[in-house]
Amino acid sequence: MNNTTRYARQQMIPEYQDLDKKLEQHRIAIVGSGGLGGLCTYLLVGAGALNINIADYDTIDETNLHRQILYREKDIGETKINCCKRELIELDKRANIKTFAEKITEENFQEFTKDCRLVLDLSDNIETRLALNRLCFANRIDLIHASVTAETALLAYFKFSDSKFIEEYGCYECLAGENAAIAKKGITGPFASAVSAFAANLTMQVFTDRIKEKIGKIFLFDLNRFSIRSFSLNKSPLCKCCGDTKEVA
Amino acid sequence: MKINYNGTTIEVKDNLSLHSFVTELQLESRTIAAAVNEEIVPKKNWENFFLQEGMTVDIFNLVAGG
Numbered sequence: 001m002n003n004t005t006r007y008a009r010q011q012m013i014p015e016y017q018d019l020d021k022k023l024e025q026h027r028i029a030i031v032g033s034g035g036l037g038g039l040c041t042y043l044l045v046g047a048g049a050l051n052i053n054i055a056d057y058d059t060i061d062e063t064n065l066h067r068q069i070l071y072r073e074k075d076i077g078e079t080k081i082n083c084c085k086r087e088l089i090e091l092d093k094r095a096n097i098k099t100f101a102e103k104i105t106e107e108n109f110q111e112f113t114k115d116c117r118l119v120l121d122l123s124d125n126i127e128t129r130l131a132l133n134r135l136c137f138a139n140r141i142d143l144i145h146a147s148v149t150a151e152t153a154l155l156a157y158f159k160f161s162d163s164k165f166i167e168e169y170g171c172y173e174c175l176a177g178e179n180a181a182i183a184k185k186g187i188t189g190p191f192a193s194a195v196s197a198f199a200a201n202l203t204m205q206v207f208t209d210r211i212k213e214k215i216g217k218i219f220l221f222d223l224n225r226f227s228i229r230s231f232s233l234n235k236s237p238l239c240k241c242c243g244d245t246k247e248v249a
Numbered sequence: 250m251k252i253n254y255n256g257t258t259i260e261v262k263d264n265l266s267l268h269s270f271v272t273e274l275q276l277e278s279r280t281i282a283a284a285v286n287e288e289i290v291p292k293k294n295w296e297n298f299f300l301q302e303g304m305t306v307d308i309f310n311l312v313a314g315g
């Protein structure tokens with residue numbers, strides 16, 4: 001298949017003329033292949049991000065099907081990453097997908113992010129989110145955080161590869177606190193999918209240097225009001241992850 | 250003094266820290282984030298951050314799902 005044909009419509013957007021080539025030059029590490037991760041990864045592979053590492057240790061069950069659109073009834077009982085990989089390769093057989101059927105920790109983080117400059121946190125719990133923030137910060141790897149619940153979602157880009165960014169804007173833990181606790185809440189397919197798409201868009205903007213207005217901000221999506229608000233991030237010198245009193249990693 | 254809290258003008262006492270404000274509202278601080286005048290106030294700074302007349306305070310729930 002001719003790539004000029006494949007990406008023709010995307011390339012008609014001047015800023016995205018070489019998006020597929022830029023995406024293909026990189027490897028992206030994605031945590032979670034559920035309501036956010038599945039569709040986001042699918043959209044990114046579709047746009048030309050052919051080199052992807054995905055981590056998820058869940059298996060598909062019936063309660064996933066209302067929102068995790070890569071999976072079907074016949075997939076129940078299978079691992080999410082195997083099904084996800086299968087769908088991605090059906091979309092583009094050139095896709096080079098490495099799967100990690102395990103929790104991402106200090107032990108496997110290096111391997112998971114080998115050759116990656118960006119991690120997408122599309123997981124589904126606060127413990128993983130705090131841990132990924134610390135790991136990305138400690139290794140100075142850029143992090144996109146996307147999280148969603150019933151009618152609220154958060155999206156932010158933490159440019160940990162840039163020391164000036166850290167000095168000014170800090171990290172996710174500055175905002176959430178090291179003891180952040182969030183109970184499992186309701187979630188719908190349409191909103192999880194919408195936020196997946198925004199996370200994929202933000203990734204495309206990162207790789208095409210169209211990120212300037214998004215640096216140092218967290219975006220709050222309010223589905224009830226149909227609004228997206230932004231707040232400036234701020235570093236706390238007291239943060240145990242990125243602050244002046246941080247614990248030795 | 251008057252402040253704007255989540256879109257509504259309310260009356261609060263003077264010399265109120267963000268931490269005390271959250272406590273008085275009986276909010277569970279572990280589950281929320283706060284911004285003043287559209288700038289996130291890191292959680293560790295809440296105790297030493299004092300609200301002033303006319304400030305806009307936004308408090309929203311953190312979310313973690315996916």
Ligand SMILES: [Zn+2]
Nearest residue numbers: 171174239242
């Ligand atoms: Zn921090």
